Amino acid sequence: MKHNFLEKNFEKLTYVLEMIITGLIAIGVIVGLVDLVKYFGVIFITDPAGSYELFQDFLAYALILIVGVELMLMILYHSTEAILELVLFVIARKMLIYSHTMLDLVLGTLAIAIVFAILRFLVHKDNEDIVKRGKGVYSASAKIEEITKKTGFNLPTDRAQTVGGLVCILAEDACKPVEEGSEFESGDIKIKVVKATEEGLIEEVKITRKDKSKA
Known part of the structure; x- marks a missing residue:
C-alpha cells in the first residue's frame, strides 16, 4: 500500500513538473515571437549585401x-507522432540553416x-499512442x-x-453512464474514464490494478 501511495504521488509530481516546464517553454516562445517581429525592421533597413545572413538568422x-x-506538444501528449514531428523540424532546421555541403543535404534528406x-x-493509426499522458493512461482505441502483452493486465x-x-x-453491465470520472471493474483491474466527449465517446482511460489491501 505504501508503494502504491508513493508511486501515485511521484506520478502526480512528474506530471506537475512537466506542466511547469511546458508553461515556461510557452512563455519563452511568446517572448521569442516579439523578437522575431523585430527582425523585420532590421531586415528592412539593412543593405542587400547583409540582408542574406540576417534573413538566414531570421529563419533559424x-x-x-x-x-x-x-516540444510542448511532445511533453503534453507523449505520443510517437509528436516525437517524430519534433525530429522532423529539428532536421529541417539543420538542413536549411547549417547545411553547407552536398553531403549535409543528402544526409538530411535521408534522415527525413x-x-x-x-x-x-x-x-499504425489504429494502435497509435497506446500510452498517453501519464503512466497507465491509454487511448480508447488501443x-x-x-x-495485455505490454502490461500483463488480465483484461x-x-x-x-x-x-x-x-x-x-x-x-452496460453495471447500468452506469459513460462519462469522465466513471470507474468500472473487470476482475482485478479497475478502468477509469479520464477523457470523454459530451456525447459519451471515450477518448482516454486509465487502467490500474485494484488495491488488494482494500479488498
Missing part, C-alpha cells in the same frame, strides 16, 4: 520557436525519409491484446477488441 530563429512548440518511413509503416479479450469497447460493455 523562427524554426527554433517551432521546435519549442513541437527514415522518419517518414517510420510514420508510414511502423506507426487494442486489448496489445495492452478479457473475448468481449471487445479495444479498451474503449470494453468500457462500453462494462458500463
